Amino acid sequence: MHKAAEIDIVSVSKVYGSTTAVDTISLKIPGGTYCCLLGPSGCGKTSTLRMIAGHESISSGDVRLGNVVVTDFPPARRGTAMMFQSYALFPHLDLVDNVAFSLKMKGIDKDARRAKAMDMLRLMQLEAYATRRPAQLSGGQQQRVALARALITDPEALLLDEPLSALDPFLKIRMRAELKKLQTSLGITFVHVTHSQEEAMALADIIVIMNDGRIEQAAHPRVVFEKPATAFVARFMGDHNVISGRVTKSQGGEMMLSVPAGADFVATGDNGELTDTADIAIRTDHVRIGPPSEKGLGFTGSVTNVEYRGSSVKLSVNGAGIEDFTAIITDKDFFANPVKVGEAIQLSWGREDAIVLGRLKH
Structure with a gap:
């Protein structure tokens, strides 16, 4: 089991010129929970995720992981890993080298990193495809490679930016179950950005509903469903x-x-x-x-x-x-x-x- 970091977002804002994308939000995500950031396009959910990852600078406020303030840390020092919407796999590398890439950047020797990459591929039930290249895989398989590559660094938190949006409806539902199972078995914190109410309800321990750069409600899915905090939540959840x-x-x-x-x-x-x-x-x-x-x-x-x-x-x-x-x-x-x-x-x-x-x- 990994250690799972609590993520504490303290009065965080993101301002681009005269536009406030994220407006002084505060949120505690307990270690080992599955948290979904949910909301319409442009509500600030991806900016929030990228600020946790360190891919986006914070205009004001702090992000803590565990008890460490990581606001000024580069992504590689945060103990988080990010899985991008586009998967961003290297077309010229086989699956083992794709998955082992971050370990190569850290200077870990070839045998050790390939062995660990094979372990990750086994976890994703992809060891039979180890020598293939991404183009020879289905969308669901490519997604599992991207997951393996993100998880090989043993992150305390995995950050997922709309990871299921490119998949067909049936595969989406299957991958949803896989993600939930993976999060439970690894015991690490997952923070997942989505605009699908159904996806958030199915996956999350905590749903954080954002609108216009602010948090309208952060609660267990059942609370959000039965007791929406605001008119926006009630309308957006659609029930x-x-x-x-x-x-x-x-x-x-x-x-x-x-x-x-x-x-x-x-x-x-x-x-x-x-x-x-x-x-x-x-x-x-x-x-x-x-x-x-x-x-x-x-x-x-x-x-x-x-x-x-x-x-x-x-x-x-x-x-x-x-x-x-x-x-x-x-x-x-x-x-x-x-x-x-x-x-x-x-x-x-x-x-x-x-x-x-x-x-x-x-």
Whole structure:
């Protein structure tokens, strides 16, 4: 087992000219965890990864690995290894020399480095291909070579920049399982950048959702799914409807929200700082077709789209001042009572399914 470094990012910013790519973020990644940095393009996740690796200078703040401040260290001295999106394999070298390359740069003799490279290829189930060149391999095999090359230095943390984006959907799912297994067996810290919610949910112990250079939420996947911290997280993860409106009442851990030219809704939680507007989230898979049990827990709207998904059906509904409200209904419930586009239907949900969202303080 390797030692696994805790990664501590302390008030780190990255500024390019007048653009702030990463805006004073702080984050602790415990040693030996699988952490996914998730967010839309341009949210700062790759810049953050590259600052941990040392491939990008830090404008302000510090990065610590274990108890060492590595802010000014070159990449080779950090105890991290980076696996790039493009794999960046050397076409003219066979797999053994590709994997052993960093050991060659460190001046380790040929027999020792080739023996270690063979061990790494064995770990990746590629020893049969040792004498081949990258062009003679499939995408999934090339990826495993890139992983072996990154891991040969015994890093305390492996940094992965969208490692699965070039693979076809079936291979992606297989490689996801491989990565998780590898991280668990090596016991080192993995930090993985992705824009796929599904990938992050499947892999991570901690999901860090970034937007506009800032961290919106950093938590276990289940917490992110069930209790999104902000409207951005709820929308980005795609499993909640977000309703914004004016606060008309807030007491006893509940809040009443009024939508412009629409209905009133009740949600659990309060907005703490007593702003006059707020956002609430309602789980898409907890919405039912049928009249609400009480006021504020449903509305009547018109069906704008019906999408069959096999085990479930996704309905889009407009009404009560809300555009594009999503309900995910099980196939059994839907086909027992099918609805068509243009039909007016009542939607409802339970009290515990509507939560008040927080807001990032600027």
